[in-house]
Structures are given as structure tokens and as C-alpha cells.
Amino acid sequence: MLISSHSSPNGGIQLSGGGGGRFWWEVVPVAPPSRTALVCTALAGIAVFAALFYTTSRGRLKSPWSRRKRKHALTPRQWKSLFTPDGKLRDGGVKFLKKVRSGGIDPSIRDEVWPFLLGVYDLNSTSEERAIIRTQKRKEYEKLRRQCRQLLKRSNDCSKGTSETSCIEDSGSVAQDSDSSSYEDVVSARESLSSEERSPDVEDSDDPSSALLEGDDGSGQTTNTDASALNTESSDSDSSEDPEVIQASSSSEGREENDPDVPLKDYISPSRTDLHPNQCTGENFATWQRIIRVDAVRANAEWIPYSPTQATVSECRARRAADAVGLKDYDFLEPCGIFHAARLVAILEAYAVYDPEIGYCQGMSDLLSPIIAAITEDHEAFWCFVGFMRKARHNFRLDEMGIRRQLSIVSKIIKCKDSHLYRHLEKLQAEDCFFVYRMVVVLFRRELTFEQTICLWEVMWADQAAIRAGIGKSAWSRMRQRAPPTEDLLLYAIAASVLQKRKLIIEKYSSMDEILRECNSMSGQLDVWKLLDDAHNLVVNLHDKIETPF
Incomplete structure (x- = not known):
């Protein structure tokens, strides 16, 4: 087939083609675009770009882990730079906790950092x-x-x-x-x-x-x-x-x-x-x-x-x-x-x-x-x-009230986030989420590798330290962070691990024992930073609905 083109006298483009079938066609000449049309097109493009940027920005606000697996861990050099000459953490430890929440801690300084996260030292203490x-x-x-x-x-x-x-x-x-x-x-x-x-x-x-x-x-x-x-x-x-x-x-x-x-x-x-x-x-x-x-x-x-x-x-x-x-x-x-x-x-x-x-x-x-x-x-x-x-x-505790409370919160998170999955659990008489009992008792220690466990715990400890220090409680700070510190990050992570298996649970499992075996077989299969990402997204969407008094 042969294609040719030439300019039309009135400013358009005329295309003609031919081949074995001896067919021809031509494009109707089009007038050059006006200045108004060009301006409108440019404005429309800007509007689309702005909408996409806004949506992406909102997505990034959902969690410190959005669009990536992990930021760099707190390094020894960064750790030393956080202190004033008299040994106090600068800005009350806000930057320190933010860094830990987003990337964890370098293994070489964990023995120095953990006492701050676990309340052994006050964030405002001097050396x-x-x-x-x-x-x-x-x-x-x-x-x-x-x-x-x-x-x-x-x-x-x-x-x-x-x-x-x-x-x-x-x-x-x-x-x-x-x-x-x-x-x-x-x-x-x-x-x-x-x-x-x-x-x-x-x-x-x-x-x-x-x-x-x-x-x-x-x-x-x-x-x-x-x-x-x-x-x-x-x-x-x-x-x-x-x-x-x-x-x-x-x-x-x-x-x-x-x-x-x-x-x-x-x-x-x-x-x-x-x-x-x-x-x-x-x-x-x-x-x-x-x-x-x-x-x-x-x-x-x-x-x-x-x-x-x-x-x-x-x-x-x-x-x-x-x-x-x-x-x-x-x-x-x-x-x-x-x-x-x-x-x-x-x-x-x-x-x-x-x-x-x-x-x-x-x-x-x-x-x-x-x-x-x-x-x-x-x-x-x-x-x-x-x-x-x-x-x-x-x-x-002997009365297991602490365990019951936490299982209840996991159940409530799943119910608020995924009513379809929750109804399936109800049919199986598993809505009490007893199948995550082990995750709750030993804080994911059996489901994650040693290093993954520590990463999860460090982020969880940073949240708890922020709450003890009164960081992130004001409405202003919540607007900026979107995912405020929570005492129950572990429970959101547990719920996230179940939600990641929702399709499998709904389509293939017909008893709580099967779900239990699935949860107990997660060992070594979880991506801890993806899990934290999902957990923080749940915090963003549900923290006002999930009451967690102790």
C-alpha cells in the first residue's frame, strides 16, 4: 500500500493511500486552531495535572510508608546530631520519633535508643x-x-x-x-x-x-x-x-x-x-x-x-x-x-x-x-x-481481659473496613477473631522474622513514646500527620494481615480452623513495611471510629 500526503490549499492536511485494492481516502481539511482553543486546551491540561497531583498528595498523607517500602533507618551519625550540648533531645524528641516511625533504627545503636522508646529515659532528660x-x-x-x-x-x-x-x-x-x-x-x-x-x-x-x-x-x-x-x-x-x-x-x-x-x-x-x-x-x-x-x-x-x-x-x-x-x-x-x-x-x-x-x-x-x-x-x-x-x-493477665479487648478491636477494625469479609467471619462463627490470638499474645513474634519483629516493635514503641510525650494529640498535628500515633498500632497491623488474605478467606475457607492454620502459617511470608503501610492506612481511615480505652 502506498500512502502520500500533501498540504491542502486551505491549511489542512490531505492524505491519500493506495494499494492492491485501489482504494483512496482523504482527511477533510481542518482549519488551524484558534488562540482561544489553544488556551482552553492548556488550561484543561493544567487542571488535570493539578487534580492528579492533589490526589497523589492526599495519598501520600495517609501514611509515612506510602509509595515505598522503607526509608533509611536512623543512623549513628543522625542519632548523635539529635542532641543538644547538655545531652537533651532537640525539639522534645519529635524529629527523633518521626525518624523511627518512618524507617526504624540502625542495629548498632539500638542499645542506646531503645531506653528512650521504652520510657526508661524521659525524652527531655539530660545526659x-x-x-x-x-x-x-x-x-x-x-x-x-x-x-x-x-x-x-x-x-x-x-x-x-x-x-x-x-x-x-x-x-x-x-x-x-x-x-x-x-x-x-x-x-x-x-x-x-x-x-x-x-x-x-x-x-x-x-x-x-x-x-x-x-x-x-x-x-x-x-x-x-x-x-x-x-x-x-x-x-x-x-x-x-x-x-x-x-x-x-x-x-x-x-x-x-x-x-x-x-x-x-x-x-x-x-x-x-x-x-x-x-x-x-x-x-x-x-x-x-x-x-x-x-x-x-x-x-x-x-x-x-x-x-x-x-x-x-x-x-x-x-x-x-x-x-x-x-x-x-x-x-x-x-x-x-x-x-x-x-x-x-x-x-x-x-x-x-x-x-x-x-x-x-x-x-x-x-x-x-x-x-x-x-x-x-x-x-x-x-x-x-x-x-x-x-x-x-x-x-x-489471669482473667485474659487484655487479650479479649484486643481481639475485640481487631474484629471492629475488620468490620469497619471490610463488611463483606466480616459477614463471612460471622457465618463461620469466627467474628471474635480468635484465630489471631497468637499474634496478639506475642506481638507478631512468631509470624515475622527476628529483624522484621524488631522493625515492627520499634515503630510501635515510637507511637507509644509519642503518646506519652503528648506528641500528635492536637487537631493541628493530626491534620498534618493524617496517621496519628496510636497505642494500638499492633492491632491495626494484625487486622491488615488478615485483610491481605481476604480473598482467600472468603472464597476458600469454610471454618475457623482453616483460617487459624492460615494465620499460623504466615511465618516468613509477610512484608513488614507493606504491613505497616496498610496498618497506617487503617489508622488514617478508622482511628476516630475505633475506641481503644484500656
């Missing part, structure tokens, strides 16, 4: 104030460890044949005996924890949420003891290099990490109902201690690449640490595993004494493990764990 707090909190932790050693010694004495009456009397009075002054200090510290949110003054010496840790200050005074400390009730442990760890547990049955077939009821053992909730007796402690040890030696080894120093610990030091807390039956572990288990035991035991209402419950070791991987000093890791448990402790 001098933090040094004082660090010293004070180290001493408080050492007192807790002495109590643990007393309880352990009494338990060992009882097991060797001491009369039952004597054991009961001793265990009931352990908190009131020769170290009663330390017990009063611990009680005072626990009471101050509840008032931290009302008065985050770092000078409050009884406030455990504004305590300890920064850099290496005081690192030469660790709280570890060697084996001889077990028989020395009144000795301090300032100069020992071996860490002590504590665990308290509610059930005598262990559980395997990341096992999708573990029954949900195993995550909070009913045996805890037999314990006295408000006092740490020798009997309670012995029960917690037994299960702590089972959980500690079964701890997942994912932490090893993230803690090179602890991963290369010598066998001699690891065994000393285990002896210091009475840990046995660990011969199948590598030295780093023994050391990690010993630290878990020491800190979880101390927490059981510190918070006897909760004591220990299976799942708490999962929450502590990432903390001790990042923080090498036991007393610093302990107070970070206390800050973490300020909210997470409700997951381990």
Missing part, C-alpha cells in the same frame, strides 16, 4: 540526669536479683528435705526478711510505674520507666554473679561479669518456636489460676522458675547474627552464667545458647519478683529475647523489658 537514673536502676535490679537468690536457695533447701511447714513459712516471708528494705524499694518502683505517664519527670527516683542505660556508662558494673553467689544471700553482684536472667512461668509444658500447630490455649496456661496473684511466695516462684528454664533452653537462635559479641561468648563464661542462675539440662546447646538462656532466666525471674501479679507466663521469653540480643547489660535490658511490659503485661 547527667540519665547517668543518675542508670546508677539507681542498676541498684534496684541487683536487689531484685538478691531476692531471686534467696527464693532459689529456699527452694533448694525444701527439695533437700526441709519440713514443709518451714518451707511455707520461709517462702511466705521471703519478701519481708533480711532484705526488707530492698523489697520496699521495689514496691515503690512498681507503684511509680503506673504514674509515669502522668508525670514523666526523669528526676523521680522511684520511676522505673525513666531509668538507666545509655552508651557504656556503668558497663564495668554489671549485675552478673558467679555460682558462689547462689549461696551468698546478702552479697552484691556489681563486679561480676556474668549476666543473670530470670523467668517465671505458669505452665509446666514447653512449646516449640514457630509451631503453627500449637494450641492457642497453650500460650496462657490455666495452671496460673492456682497461683496467688499478688504476692511472690516461694511456691509461686518455684513454679514460674521451673517453666522459665524450659522456655529458656528452647529459645530460638535467630538472634545470633544480630549480637556478634554474645554469639562468640566462651564456653567457660557461658557455664558460669548458667551456674549463677541454677540453670541445668543445657548440654545440647552451644555456648552462645547457654549464655542467652541464662540471661533469659535471670531477667525473667527478676521480673516475676518485680511484678508478682503477672509473674511469668509462656510467651514472655519471646518478648525478652530480642531485647537481650541488642542490650548486653542485664540491668539495662531488664528495665527496657519493664517498659515493654507496661502495655504487654495485659496479654498475660
Whole structure:
């Protein structure tokens, strides 16, 4: 076919074509566009561009993660630049929290940054104030460890044949005996924890949420003891290099990490109902201690690449640490595993004494493990764990009210966002969202990799720190942020993970057991930054509808 074109006398273009079919056509001549038409066309184009830009901009406001997976994490250089000469965070920590919310934290500075996120240090504290707090909190932790050693010694004495009456009397009075002054200090510290949110003054010496840790200050005074400390009730442990760890547990049955077939009821053992909730007796402690040890030696080894120093610990030091807390039956572990288990035991035991209402419950070791991987000093890791448990402790209450409340919120988020999916869940009698029980209890620890878990927790902690500091509460700040800080970011993330599977759930699943298996098989399949993106979009759209009082 042959095509030709030539200008028309009246200004248009005339096309003609021919081929084997001998056909011709021509375009009707068109007059040149007028100036008015050109102006109108240009204005229309500008309007379309503006509309697209506005829509895109609104989309970007929805979440700090829109249109990308992750910004760069907070680097050591950026971290140092955030402080004034006297060691205060600039602008009350607003820029710091914004950075963490958008990209997390470089692993090399987590041990310095986490105490700020977890309320150990106030965001407005100076370096001098933090040094004082660090010293004070180290001493408080050492007192807790002495109590643990007393309880352990009494338990060992009882097991060797001491009369039952004597054991009961001793265990009931352990908190009131020769170290009663330390017990009063611990009680005072626990009471101050509840008032931290009302008065985050770092000078409050009884406030455990504004305590300890920064850099290496005081690192030469660790709280570890060697084996001889077990028989020395009144000795301090300032100069020992071996860490002590504590665990308290509610059930005598262990559980395997990341096992999708573990029954949900195993995550909070009913045996805890037999314990006295408000006092740490020798009997309670012995029960917690037994299960702590089972959980500690079964701890997942994912932490090893993230803690090179602890991963290369010598066998001699690891065994000393285990002896210091009475840990046995660990011969199948590598030295780093023994050391990690010993630290878990020491800190979880101390927490059981510190918070006897909760004591220990299976799942708490999962929450502590990432903390001790990042923080090498036991007393610093302990107070970070206390800050973490300020909210997470409700997951381990005997009445399970904390769990029920959170499941209810997840259900409400799904109902508000996707009525079709919610109706399907109703048909399956699964609208209570019990299938995400495990996600709630251990805060996604089983569904995400070690690094993903930490990334999620850091963003969640940044939200909670912003709320404690009063950042993001005003209407103006909400208009700017669109996704305001929330205490329940975890629950929005859990709902987002379910919504990502909506099509599969609606089209293929006909029972709650099938949905449960799907949720438990998410391990390693989730993109944590996409999950956070979706979670923040849910916060944007639903935070005014989802009431989350505790």
C-alpha cells in the first residue's frame, strides 16, 4: 500500500493511500486552531495535572510508608546530631520519633535508643540526669536479683528435705526478711510505674520507666554473679561479669518456636489460676522458675547474627552464667545458647519478683529475647523489658481481659473496613477473631522474622513514646500527620494481615480452623513495611471510629 500526503490549499492536511485494492481516502481539511482553543486546551491540561497531583498528595498523607517500602533507618551519625550540648533531645524528641516511625533504627545503636522508646529515659532528660537514673536502676535490679537468690536457695533447701511447714513459712516471708528494705524499694518502683505517664519527670527516683542505660556508662558494673553467689544471700553482684536472667512461668509444658500447630490455649496456661496473684511466695516462684528454664533452653537462635559479641561468648563464661542462675539440662546447646538462656532466666525471674501479679507466663521469653540480643547489660535490658511490659503485661493477665479487648478491636477494625469479609467471619462463627490470638499474645513474634519483629516493635514503641510525650494529640498535628500515633498500632497491623488474605478467606475457607492454620502459617511470608503501610492506612481511615480505652 502506498500512502502520500500533501498540504491542502486551505491549511489542512490531505492524505491519500493506495494499494492492491485501489482504494483512496482523504482527511477533510481542518482549519488551524484558534488562540482561544489553544488556551482552553492548556488550561484543561493544567487542571488535570493539578487534580492528579492533589490526589497523589492526599495519598501520600495517609501514611509515612506510602509509595515505598522503607526509608533509611536512623543512623549513628543522625542519632548523635539529635542532641543538644547538655545531652537533651532537640525539639522534645519529635524529629527523633518521626525518624523511627518512618524507617526504624540502625542495629548498632539500638542499645542506646531503645531506653528512650521504652520510657526508661524521659525524652527531655539530660545526659547527667540519665547517668543518675542508670546508677539507681542498676541498684534496684541487683536487689531484685538478691531476692531471686534467696527464693532459689529456699527452694533448694525444701527439695533437700526441709519440713514443709518451714518451707511455707520461709517462702511466705521471703519478701519481708533480711532484705526488707530492698523489697520496699521495689514496691515503690512498681507503684511509680503506673504514674509515669502522668508525670514523666526523669528526676523521680522511684520511676522505673525513666531509668538507666545509655552508651557504656556503668558497663564495668554489671549485675552478673558467679555460682558462689547462689549461696551468698546478702552479697552484691556489681563486679561480676556474668549476666543473670530470670523467668517465671505458669505452665509446666514447653512449646516449640514457630509451631503453627500449637494450641492457642497453650500460650496462657490455666495452671496460673492456682497461683496467688499478688504476692511472690516461694511456691509461686518455684513454679514460674521451673517453666522459665524450659522456655529458656528452647529459645530460638535467630538472634545470633544480630549480637556478634554474645554469639562468640566462651564456653567457660557461658557455664558460669548458667551456674549463677541454677540453670541445668543445657548440654545440647552451644555456648552462645547457654549464655542467652541464662540471661533469659535471670531477667525473667527478676521480673516475676518485680511484678508478682503477672509473674511469668509462656510467651514472655519471646518478648525478652530480642531485647537481650541488642542490650548486653542485664540491668539495662531488664528495665527496657519493664517498659515493654507496661502495655504487654495485659496479654498475660489471669482473667485474659487484655487479650479479649484486643481481639475485640481487631474484629471492629475488620468490620469497619471490610463488611463483606466480616459477614463471612460471622457465618463461620469466627467474628471474635480468635484465630489471631497468637499474634496478639506475642506481638507478631512468631509470624515475622527476628529483624522484621524488631522493625515492627520499634515503630510501635515510637507511637507509644509519642503518646506519652503528648506528641500528635492536637487537631493541628493530626491534620498534618493524617496517621496519628496510636497505642494500638499492633492491632491495626494484625487486622491488615488478615485483610491481605481476604480473598482467600472468603472464597476458600469454610471454618475457623482453616483460617487459624492460615494465620499460623504466615511465618516468613509477610512484608513488614507493606504491613505497616496498610496498618497506617487503617489508622488514617478508622482511628476516630475505633475506641481503644484500656
